[in-house]
Amino acid sequence: MPPTRRKPFHLRLWHRRIGLTAAAFALLLSITGVLVNHTEALSLDSKYVKSGLLLDWYGIKAPISPRSFKAGGHWVSQLGERLYFDGHELTERLETDGDLVGAVELTDGIAVASGGHLILLGLTGELIEIMGGAEGVPAGMRAIGLSEEGRLVVRASQGDYFADEDLSRWEERQEGEKFAKADALWSRPSALPENLYHRMADAYRGKVLSVERLLLDLHSGRIGGFVGVLVIDFMAFLIVLLTLSGVWIWMRHARREIHK
Secondary structure, eight states: OOOOOOOOOOHHHHHHHHHHHHHHHHHHHHHHHHHHHTHHHHTGGGOBOOOHHHHHHTTOOOOSOOEEEEETTEEEEEETTEEEETTEEOGGGOOOOSOEEEEEEOSSSEEEEETTEEEEEOTTSOEEEEEOGGGTOOSSOOEEEEOTTSOEEEEETTEEEEEOTTSOOEEEOOTTSSSOGGGOEEOOBOOOOHHHHHHHHHHHHTTTSBHHHHHHHHHHTGGGHHHHHHHHHHHHHHHHHHHHHHHHHHHHHHHHHHHO
């Protein structure tokens, strides 16, 4: 039998195969790169991914133990570092930090003690005012409540204080006075209804993963962890091969044209 001849190595064929494989990768890099390059103009750092599948892929979960207080028919809660009113986030409208101390319903609104600030909300959750030490709010608030006469009372680091009707003046309560410590009905943590917690948890998770971070992870392959990075590295290697094979094919073609 005549010896079988090995099929020649068709560089053009492999060049095309590598090119088709690398095309999708190059398209992904191009699109994500352009978008990331215009993050500020497109506000990608302040837009967030809402997809539950992607959030689960990143392992993003909401804290399971919110600190919640019932104020009349409303709920004020803290999940992580964020404050919520009936499941709607308040933090983005506030410039306060610290732990949620309590919340009570007043005649025309709700008073929330958080960190060193007293936050006044309307009965539908609209922000009315944020008061701090400059407005006379006692420092080191540890509890908030109502006296028997309906006056706002806070327990601070230096004692108990009650406010006037306009919340413009605070007076320290002395032992034996009409407003004794036992007279106040203090706001205490309560168990949040499950349906409200799930609404808050969805809102919490939906403000963690920014579109900018997702695009950066897609661009670098980090969305797939270590394996994803290796895939991106391999695709980059294919582009190098594509470039080199293209140069080689062009050089062979050029030599043929010269010898014609």
